Amino acid sequence: MKRTRRNRLQTRTFNQIILMSAWSFTLVISSFLFLFAGRWIDVRFNTEPTFMLGLFVLGIGLCIGRMYTDYTRTRDELNNRRVRYQS
Numbered sequence: 559m560k561r562t563r564r565n566r567l568q569t570r571t572f573n574q575i576i577l578m579s580a581w582s583f584t585l586v587i588s589s590f591l592f593l594f595a596g597r598w599i600d601v602r603f604n605t606e607p608t609f610m611l612g613l614f615v616l617g618i619g620l621c622i623g624r625m626y627t628d629y630t631r632t633r634d635e636l637n638n639r640r641v642r643y644q645s
Contacts, residue, residue, distance in 0.1 A: 567639060574632045581625045585618070592617030 596613035600606050 571636060571639070574636070578629060578632060581621070581628070585621045585625070588617045588621050589614060 592613040593610060596610035599609040599613075603609075
């Protein structure tokens with residue numbers, strides 16, 4: 559029974575590490591999407607770099623903010639699960 563619980567905890571930990579590593583892909587994709595949406599708005603309304611740069615910075619800022627909250631939540635969960643041995 560203890561072995562099954564330990565395996566489950568290791569699997570959960572590994573899943574959380576994979577999810578945190580996927581943020582780099584999310585950051586790149588979201589920044590390009592916001593960049594292209596801003597470019598489209600700029601061409602449509604003839605306001606050249608305004609929306610493109612603004613939405614690009616907004617996309618990166620939102621992604622970094624969300625990544626930070628996920629990181630702190632994951633860090634707290636991993637610290638709470640850590641087995642502490644008595645000496």
